[in-house]
Amino acid sequence: MLANRARMMAALLAALIGTAGFFGCHEPQDFKEARAYRVKSRSQLIGGPKALGTKNDIIMENDKIRVLINAQPTSMAFTRYGGAILDADLNRYEEGFDPAAGGRDQFGELVPIFDIKGFGLETVPGSGPVVRAAADAVEIVDSGSDGGDAVVRVTGVLRDFLQPLKLIPMPLNGLPVKATTTYTLGTGDAFVKMETTFKVLNEDGSEPETETPIELRPVKAGEDPLTLMFTGDAVGDALFFGNSLSMFGPGVFGFSPEFYIQEEYLRGNSILSDPVLLDWVGGIGDGVGYGLYHPDGPLSFPLMENILTAAFEQVAAAGNVLPAPGSTYTYRRYFIVADGDASGLLDEVIGLSDAPSARLEGHVMYEGGGEPASGVHVHVFPHPTFSGSGEYVPVTGTYEETNEYLASRAVGSVSAHRLIPLTRFETDSRRDDSAADGSFSGKIPVDPETGELHAIVMASGPGNTRSKLYPVRLRVGKKERLAIVLPATGTIDYIIENYDQRGPALPAKLTAVSLSGHGLSDPFLGESFLPASEATISHSVDGRGTLTLPAGRYRLVASRGPEYSTDEAIVSVSPHKTEQVLLYIDRVVDTSGWISGDFHLHANRSTDSGADLPGRVLSFLVEGLEIVASSDHDYITNYRPYVEDFGARDLLYTMPGDELSHLSYGHFNGYPMRYDEREVAGGAPNWRTPSPSTNLPDGSPMPEWTPQDVFDALRERGDRSLVDQDPIVVANHMEESITGYFPRVRLAAISGDFRAAGYLYGRRSGGARRADFRENGRGEFLVRFRRRRGHQQQTLRRHPHRDGGGDARFDVSPARAGADADRFRCWCGRATSSCASRRAICCSITRTAGRSTTI
Numbered sequence: 001m002l003a004n005r006a007r008m009m010a011a012l013l014a015a016l017i018g019t020a021g022f023f024g025c026h027e028p029q030d031f032k033e034a035r036a037y038r039v040k041s042r043s044q045l046i047g048g049p050k051a052l053g054t055k056n057d058i059i060m061e062n063d064k065i066r067v068l069i070n071a072q073p074t075s076m077a078f079t080r081y082g083g084a085i086l087d088a089d090l091n092r093y094e095e096g097f098d099p100a101a102g103g104r105d106q107f108g109e110l111v112p113i114f115d116i117k118g119f120g121l122e123t124v125p126g127s128g129p130v131v132r133a134a135a136d137a138v139e140i141v142d143s144g145s146d147g148g149d150a151v152v153r154v155t156g157v158l159r160d161f162l163q164p165l166k167l168i169p170m171p172l173n174g175l176p177v178k179a180t181t182t183y184t185l186g187t188g189d190a191f192v193k194m195e196t197t198f199k200v201l202n203e204d205g206s207e208p209e210t211e212t213p214i215e216l217r218p219v220k221a222g223e224d225p226l227t228l229m230f231t232g233d234a235v236g237d238a239l240f241f242g243n244s245l246s247m248f249g250p251g252v253f254g255f256s257p258e259f260y261i262q263e264e265y266l267r268g269n270s271i272l273s274d275p276v277l278l279d280w281v282g283g284i285g286d287g288v289g290y291g292l293y294h295p296d297g298p299l300s301f302p303l304m305e306n307i308l309t310a311a312f313e314q315v316a317a318a319g320n321v322l323p324a325p326g327s328t329y330t331y332r333r334y335f336i337v338a339d340g341d342a343s344g345l346l347d348e349v350i351g352l353s354d355a356p357s358a359r360l361e362g363h364v365m366y367e368g369g370g371e372p373a374s375g376v377h378v379h380v381f382p383h384p385t386f387s388g389s390g391e392y393v394p395v396t397g398t399y400e401e402t403n404e405y406l407a408s409r410a411v412g413s414v415s416a417h418r419l420i421p422l423t424r425f426e427t428d429s430r431r432d433d434s435a436a437d438g439s440f441s442g443k444i445p446v447d448p449e450t451g452e453l454h455a456i457v458m459a460s461g462p463g464n465t466r467s468k469l470y471p472v473r474l475r476v477g478k479k480e481r482l483a484i485v486l487p488a489t490g491t492i493d494y495i496i497e498n499y500d501q502r503g504p505a506l507p508a509k510l511t512a513v514s515l516s517g518h519g520l521s522d523p524f525l526g527e528s529f530l531p532a533s534e535a536t537i538s539h540s541v542d543g544r545g546t547l548t549l550p551a552g553r554y555r556l557v558a559s560r561g562p563e564y565s566t567d568e569a570i571v572s573v574s575p576h577k578t579e580q581v582l583l584y585i586d587r588v589v590d591t592s593g594w595i596s597g598d599f600h601l602h603a604n605r606s607t608d609s610g611a612d613l614p615g616r617v618l619s620f621l622v623e624g625l626e627i628v629a630s631s632d633h634d635y636i637t638n639y640r641p642y643v644e645d646f647g648a649r650d651l652l653y654t655m656p657g658d659e660l661s662h663l664s665y666g667h668f669n670g671y672p673m674r675y676d677e678r679e680v681a682g683g684a685p686n687w688r689t690p691s692p693s694t695n696l697p698d699g700s701p702m703p704e705w706t707p708q709d710v711f712d713a714l715r716e717r718g719d720r721s722l723v724d725q726d727p728i729v730v731a732n733h734m735e736e737s738i739t740g741y742f743p744r745v746r747l748a749a750i751s752g753d754f755r756a757a758g759y760l761y762g763r764r765s766g767g768a769r770r771a772d773f774r775e776n777g778r779g780e781f782l783v784r785f786r787r788r789r790g791h792q793q794q795t796l797r798r799h800p801h802r803d804g805g806g807d808a809r810f811d812v813s814p815a816r817a818g819a820d821a822d823r824f825r826c827w828c829g830r831a832t833s834s835c836a837s838r839r840a841i842c843c844s845i846t847r848t849a850g851r852s853t854t855i
Contacts, residue, residue, distance in 0.1 A: 034062040034185045036140045036150035038071070042678070046087040048105030049604040049612070050244055053087045054680040058140060060150050060185045060192065065337040066091050066103070067192055069152050069183060071138035083138050083154035083181065085110040085192070088337050090288055090431070106285035108240030108607045110292070110335060112181050112196045113310070114158055115233055141182070152183045157205075158198070175325060176201045190348050191293075191336040198235065200327040208326035216314035216331060218297020224273055225312035226302050233323065235331050236299075236312035239292060243307065243610040245283035246526050248342050251382055251422045252276055255284070255526035257304050267411070275302040279353075281311065282345045284424075284526065291336035291345035293352055307608045341377070341426040343442035350443045356451060358474035361441035362482035364427050364459045364467075368576060372438030373486050376461035378425040379525060380444060383454040383471060384416040392454055395469045399458055400517075402469065419456065420524060444474050451476035459484045463536065463549040464519050464527055488575035489548050496543035496558045496567075499586035505542040507621035507651070508585065511557045512536050515570070518552030539618045541646045549573045558583035561624025563591055597627040600659070600669060600732065605681075606632040617642040620652055629657040629671035636682030636717075638675040655722070658684045659732065660714060665707050666741030669730040670714030672722050685713035707741065 038058055039045060045053045046066050053059075053068040060067045068087035087105040137156050144150035158177040181196040202208055216235065219225055225234040241247050246255045253260030253276065261271055277298040282291040292299065294313040303310040314331050316323075334352055338344035350357050360380065364373040384393045384406060393414060395402060403418045411417075425440035433439060446453040453474045459467040465487050472480050496508040512535045514520055519535035521527035530537070535554060538545045551573055558567045567583040602609035603616040609632070611619070617639050620628050630637035639654040657671030676683040690701035691709050705713070711729055718727030731741045 032063045032187060033144055033147055034060070034150040034187050034189070035144040036060045036152055036185070037143060038140070039068075045103070046089050046105045047103030048087070048089060050107060050242055050607070051087045051103060051105040052681060057082075057086070058138060058152055060152060060183060061091055062150075062185060062187055062189065064091055064188065064190045065089070065185075065192075067183075067185065067335070067337065069138060069154070083156060084112075085183075085335055088288075088290060088335075090337060090339055104285075104287050106242070106244040106288060106604075107283065107290050108242035108245075108307075109238075110240070111238040112179065112194070112236075113238050114177060114179065114198045114235055114329065144185075144187075147187075149187075150185045154181045154183075155179070157201075175203060175323075176205050178207075190338050191334045191352070193332065193334055195330065195332045196235070198329040200323045200325050202325045211326050211328050212324070214323065214327050214329050215317040216296075216329060217317050219275075219277070219300035219312055219315055221277055222274055223300070223315075224275060224302055225300055225310075225315060226272065228315050233316045233329065234312045235314055235329050236310065237292065237333070239281070239283075239309040239311055240307065240607055241283035241290070241309065242607040244604050245285045245290065245610075247305070247309070248282040248284050248345075248424075248526075249276060249278050250280065250282075250342070250346070251420055252278055254420045254524040255424075256523035259523050261304070263417075271304060272302050275300045275312075276304060277301075280345070280349045281309070282342055284342055284345075287339065287429075289336075289338050289340075289342060289345050291338070291349065292333060293336060293349050294331075294333040295353060296331070340430045340442065342421075342424040343426075343440070344430070346423045346445075347443050350445060355445050356448050356476045357443040357445050358453065358476055359441065359479045360444050360455075360457070360472070360474060360482070361439070361479065362484060364438040364440070364461075364484045364486060366461075367485050367488040372427075372436060373459070373461055374428040374436045374438055376427050376438070376459055376486065377526070378427065378440050378457060378459050378484065379421045380423050380425075381419040381456045381458070382416070382422055383456050384414050384419070387413055387415060392471075395456060395471050397469075399466050399469060399522075418524065422455070424526065446474055446476050457482060457484070459486050460525060460527070461486045461489075463489050463547075464521050465489055465550045487550060489550055490573035490575055491578045492547040492549065492554075492556070492571060492573065492581055493578055494538075494545055494547065494556065494558075494581045494583065496540070496560075496583045496585060499565075499584045505544070506560060507539070507541050507618070507646075507648070508543040508558055508560045509622040510538045510540070510545065510547070510583075511559070512538075512547055512549065513555040513557065514552060515555055516552035518550045519554075539615070539622045541618060541621060541648065551575050556581060556583065558585055560585055560622060561596070563587055563589040563596070563624050595626045596624055597629075598625055599629045599657075599671065599728075599730070600631050601628065602632055602659075603630070603637060605635040605637045606659075608633065613637070613639065614642045614645065617646060617648075617652070621646065621648055625652065627653040627655070629655040629669070631657045631659040631669045631671070633659050633661040633667075634681055634684045634687075636673045636675045636684045638677075638682065656682070656719065658682075658714070658717070660685060660687060660710055661739070662687050662705065662707075662710060664704065665710065666734070667732040667739050668710055668714065668741070669732055670717065670727050672719045672727055673714070673717050674719040674721075683717065685710075685717055687713070 036058060037044075039053060039055050041055070044059060045051065046059070046068055053070065057071050058069045060069065066089050067085055070082040070084060070086040072082045085107075086109055087103075088107045089103045089105045092103070138152065138154050140151070141153045142148060142151040156179055158179050178199045178201055179196065180199075181194060184193040184195075186193075199211065200208075214233075219234075225236070228234055247257050248255055249257060249260070264271065277300055279298055280291055280293040281299055281301075282289055292311060297314060300312045301309060302312070313333060316329070336345055336348045338348055340347070362378075364376055364378060365371060366373050385391060386393065393402075393406065397405070399419065406414055406417050406419070409417070423442070423444065425442060427438045427440050428436050444453060444455065455472050455474060457470040457472055467484050467486050470482055470484065472482065474480055492512075494510055496510065498506060512519070514533045514535040517533075520533065521530055521535075523529045535549060536547060538547055553570065553572050556569045556571055564585045565588045567585055569581050569583060571579050571581060573579065598620070601616075603611045603613050628639065630639055636656050636658045638656045643649060643652050643654055655672035656675040657669060658673050660668045660670065662668070674683060687705040687710060689705070690703055691705050692701075693709055693712075694702045694706050696702055714729050715726045732739070734740045734742045
């Protein structure tokens with residue numbers, strides 16, 4: 001107990017010292033007022049793993065939050081023209097309000113949409129002064145210098161949001177639409193108010209003389225906004241939370257939209273025909289959360305996943321089938337940035353909606369000694385009821401047992417088939433919480449009619465430990481306090497050694513498989529999904545580590561990729577005890593003359609990945625990879641500093657690369673690429689700029705790059721200081737209908753100015769093209785492509801020593817280059833329409849004894 005008090009006093013003293021330093025460096029009143037300004041230097045940017053802002057973009061900030069509106073086409077952003085919320089973070093006063101100290105932006109992008117169209121900048125024929133020039137399309141209306149709100153306005157003409165989604169030509173009458181969005185940040189607000197107006201223009205693009213406001217109404221349960229586009233119009237936002245965030249649907253799907261969609265499908269339901277309705281939606285990250293709240297009705301989600309969520313907020317009322325020139329659609333909503341897990345976002349939603357609420361607060365302690373539990377989660381679930389009587393389901397078992405009981409009930413007999421969190425606290429996570437005492441506190445909405453909410457509260461902590469369930473009754477305006485106890489855990493100290501013990505310690509992986517059902521993750525609670533009965537996975541750079549697990553029996557499996565043997569042990573974990581485990585692995589596959597590589601992989605610089613860069617590098621090492629090329633979407637990522645930090649220069653060679661993800665023509669890898677941390681997205685080619693080679697019939701440049709522009713730009717960005725030749729250009733997942741190059745440009749044969757095709761990872765989507773694989777007995781893979789409806793049949797052969805396969809692992813054969821150096825050559829093939837010519841190209845890598853060259 002004295003040790004606990006000492007830790008609490010030390011934390012409090014550190015907080016006081018930090019506060020004194022903060023006030024000594026900056027006067028906080030200088031930052032309370034909202035302001036907007038154009039970025040003049042990199043030090044003004046927000047920063048973080050998903051940050052893409054650059055000079056001339058616009059920052060809106062006050063003492064609580066910072067938000068960046070991109071004022072130009074930005075590489076990797078989904079909008080091609082700017083005008084979206086691109087970066088956002090808390091204003092981190094603990095860093096002295098110094099953005100250069102390191103922001104934590106983890107947000108993808110928010111784009112206002114009208115049907116399936118979004119903001120654009122191109123003029124329309126005869127538009128005259130209607131559409132602003134690109135330099136003025138995103139403007140500061142009020143800088144906040146007079147003490148008022150900071151206001152930014154975006155103006156343009158709608159364009160197709162994603163060209164692959166040309167499912168419905170909207171609006172149906174084909175008239176141009178002017179879009180205006182106003183972003184407003186007030187002093188002391190943790191949210192940006194957004195108001196968007198779409199106005200239908202005359203056919204020639206001129207402004208109509210009169211305006212006709214279109215009445216909008218909320219989307220109703222059972223309505224599909226995508227279908228409503230045929231009879232009216234729908235407005236909302238495209239949300240790109242990205243996989244650095246956990247998407248959160250309060251009371252509906254919790255932290256797992258993917259598993260929710262799967263369960264609904266098994267029940268015969270589809271979110272496309274019966275979309276999810278939410279009062280608000282959140283994206284929860286490391287130390288920051290983002291939310292979208294619409295005050296005039298629920299949010300409807302016919303498309304819902306982290307990478308792309310279409311949140312429709314309102315639809316045109318009956319009678320507006322074909323909008324005429326002058327028709328205007330106006331709607332408002334709020335973009336929230338908060339700390340404190342989901343509870344911080346919910347506090348802001350309750351404040352904006354003025355909804356009746358109660359307050360829930362308390363502490364979480366570890367069993368045995370009462371040590372405060374910091375950084376653990378407290379989940380609040382609506383208490384399920386029996387549909388007939390309205391009585392509350394009795395809570396007598398664990399979280400798992402309660403879910404099993406709810407799932408066993410007949411459909412419709414209970415109000416929920418599982419416990420889904422309404423909100424989640426993280427203990428000691430608020431920036432104004434200076435004591436590490438395991439505390440949590442926040443508002444919970446209650447029924448406006450009864451003024452009450454019956455809820456169930458549970459804490460979860462290290463190793464997926466879970467407390468018992470605590471039923472509570474929350475009443476409007478009242479405070480409910482809880483003392484929650486987390487079960488004690490045990491630990492496993494492990495060592496994984498090479499069997500011959502002649503070499504240094506190597507990276508290794510340890511997988512803990514639960515034999516007693518303890519420690520298993522639940523994605524609905526925001527816990528990482530693991531297959532089967534796996535409880536946790538530990539990566540270690542030297543084969544040594546510690547696991548924390550709840551009491552139970554576990555099977556431990558040591559491994560290091562396919563070239564090494566595995567070793568196993570059965571361990572019983574007891575509370576407050578540590579078990580010592582020694583495991584051995586041995587290299588059992590002779591890979592002389594070969595090298596293990598991966599040339600298509602993602603980390604958190606990609607919107608579709610949440611893997612941090614150190615963890616990603618460690619995952620390469622424990623699987624025995626020897627050469628990797630980064631391929632984040634429209635981002636050149638450099639793994640070398642993290643390899644250096646792990647002391648693994650002699651184990652892993654890395655190449656900076658880029659997956660150029662053209663929304664019209666497919667995805668293309670290029671490596672090695674020239675990385676520059678001073679450039680946006682590491683210097684990735686920006687295909688959203690006008691084509692440097694192709695003009696439209698009127699003589700103006702094509703607004704985006706052609707495929708040949710893509711190939712040329714990737715080669716131009718190649719890093720010839722590492723490899724003195726053109727970089728490899730790969731056409732990825734080439735038969736995928738939306739992101740595959742060949743279906744996008746309707747090629748009947750495999751051709752193009754690239755050097756490899758990712759056919760081994762091709763995916764069939766809609767049956768447009770399929771690939772069959774078989775070995776022909778001569779060490780060659782026969783790959784046969786067939787187009788349906790009698791189109792041309794195409795055959796490729798891939799020899800494992802000559803013809804590389806893009807996404808496939810590359811064969812490397814050695815060649816002598818002196819006594820103290822080995823030279824390696826990666827081989828990949830160039831496939832033409834006739835497949836008559838193949839040539840070895842790729843890269844040369846020199847490895848000198850005791851020293852490595854990273855490419």
